[in-house]
Amino acid sequence: MTRHKNVITVGVLLIILYFGYVKLFNVMEEIEYEFDPLKELERIQQEEADEAERFLGDDQETTTFKIIYQVTPTEPEVVSDQSETLSEKLPARIASKSVCPDFAENFRKSSSAPKYNLNENRLISHFVSNGPNNQIVDFRHGLYWAIKLNITTTLPLFYEHFTVSKTNSRSNSSSILPKHRIKLDSALLSSISPEEFGRRCSNQEIAFLDATPDSANQFQQQKRMRLPKLYEFYGIDESFVTRFQPILKHKWLTKDEDYANNWPARSQNYNCTIFAHPYRSKFIKMSEEDEKLWKEIVRATPRPQYISKMAEEFIEEEMSQRFLAIHWRYDRIDFLSKGRCRKFTKTKRKRRGLLSYERACKEFYPLLSDVTPLATKILEFTTEHNFRHVFLALPPIEIRKLGNSIKEKLAEKKVFVKMEGAVKNFVLEKYPDCDYFREHTEDMLSLLEQEIVSKSTFFIRSLRSTWSSNIYFDRISHGINTTISVLDLMGIDIYAKPKPDK
CATH class of the missing domain: 3.40.50.11340 (Rossmann fold)
Structure with a gap:
């Protein structure tokens, strides 16, 4: 009887020891899991995320980390991952905003009485x-x-x-x-x-x-x-x-x-x-x-301050403080479209301003097919006035053919031409994540090109173009008189009657 009791007691003790060991093993396993480097890093990242949500707000961008397992080391290596940001792991409401220039308000009420007190x-x-x-x-x-x-x-x-x-x-x-x-x-x-x-x-x-x-x-x-x-x-x-x-x-x-x-x-x-x-x-x-x-x-009505600053930076980095700017308005889709030129070369209209559509079609349309006469005149001008840098502003449709042809011909003589593409790349490199620039690219680029041209040493403008005339009046209002027209460049007498077609 006593023997049976001892056997039962030993059995109970063995059972208790077994479950105690299992429990202890599980506890140790939990402790080991809790201090696993991977889990610890995830915990730290979560704390960083919570901290960012509480204190950093929308404008803070934080670098996260990832684990890269190596074959030989026993410890994982923690390396910076520049392709990921903490904002990608955060809720959308605290994701970082796009980086743009300082879009300061363009109106501030004067503290003193204005000149014209209305x-x-x-x-x-x-x-x-x-x-x-x-x-x-x-x-x-x-x-x-x-x-x-x-x-x-x-x-x-x-x-x-x-x-x-x-x-x-x-x-x-x-x-x-x-x-x-x-x-x-x-x-x-x-x-x-x-x-x-x-x-x-x-x-x-x-x-x-x-x-x-x-x-x-x-x-x-x-x-x-x-x-x-x-x-x-x-x-x-x-x-x-x-x-x-x-x-x-x-x-x-x-x-x-x-x-x-x-x-x-x-x-x-x-x-x-x-x-x-x-x-x-x-x-x-x-x-x-x-x-x-x-x-x-x-x-009193200049372009926005951030546009002016970007233009100054572009000129400093991409151009020269002394450069020639040319605006060519006469494109084959709008100004010199075939329909418009057919209309104005067949009908006689009273000339408005210094350049009529009839004259523009006769003088400029052939240059769209053969740019050599225009490129030659530009090269002669740059040689005479010692310009090595030219900014050429023209409608997008004319960049590939007319613009690049002029650029190639001038490059042969060590005269370097910049166009819209250089401006666009400059902006994208400076502000790759600016939502406004992505949404209004054409409007922003046109405004920025105008500001660049307005700061040029010498300006050759297009007649019958408000893009050119606004720059012309900007320069005149500041006492800058170094401006001629494309007609002047080409040596065309604006008062002479166009030669009839043969």
Whole structure:
């Protein structure tokens, strides 16, 4: 009996020892697992992620690590993985933002009274028309009108070129905020921010001064597409807007009182006005004093500061402080299209400005097939004036054939040409993750090229191009007179009658 009890006791003890060993083994296994280097590293990474979420916010980018197993070492090697970032493992709301230049606001109210201290009880904004460069001309004329009418103004909404908007699927891609197109110096004239304009004009009657006739299909289409965006920009209810048309539309304005006299009388009772297409509203004959005012307006409305800084960096890194800039506007798709050239070479029209379409088609269209005469003239000019660096701005369609042909011919003589491609690569290298630049590439590049050209030592411009004329007026307003036209370069007498076709 006693023997049986001993056997049972030993059996129970063995069972207890067995389960105790199993438990101890499991505990040891858990301890070993807990301090496994892989698990420890994962734990540290998670702590870093939690720390980043609490303190680093959206703008911090942190390098993560990965384990690479080696064959011989007993310990895993921890190496930096530059292809991965902690933001890729974090929730989307704390992922790092794209890196862009400092898009500083382009409007700051002057602390002192502006030179033209205008009536702040009446406000005026502008609905600008056509392509980006025409919009700048429109806005500058709008400022001119504001000064003449003694009305405080604000910045308008701008728009991408219609060719970009047509091919862009983003619903907001056609609108460009003012800070990405222009800077307004409020020390020149009384002006307020767009936000203040919207706040003060919200829920009250607004006069919409529309100088374009209903028969102008181009402007009617622009109004249908763009005006809703302008109202949304200011936070204005369209139902409060009343349309007016100015009187005596084709009368020359020569005296200050002419501007007020040509303003619709009833609209003067409105405190808020939106002026559509100021440039096309009146025939303005500027006096010598008015021309000085115009130069002041041009100087007060430069391109954005970040664009100017990028242009300076590009010139320093890619060009030379002394370089020639050429703008060739005459492309085979638009300006010198076959349809347009057929039309204007068969019909006689009164010449507008220094260059008619008829003259442009006859003189420039052949150069699209044989660039040699143009390249020769450029080379002669660079040799005479000792230029070794040339910036050539031209429509994208002409870069591959005309642009590269000129570049190759000048390179043979050790004259180096930069074009849009160099600018684009420069921007991508500086700001590869800037969302705005990706979404508005064409608009940004055009603006940046303009700023580069405006800083050139000598500028050869295209007539009948607002892209060129805006740069020309920029330079003139700052006393820079080293500018000629492509016609001058080619030695073409602009006043001579075109030779008839043989």
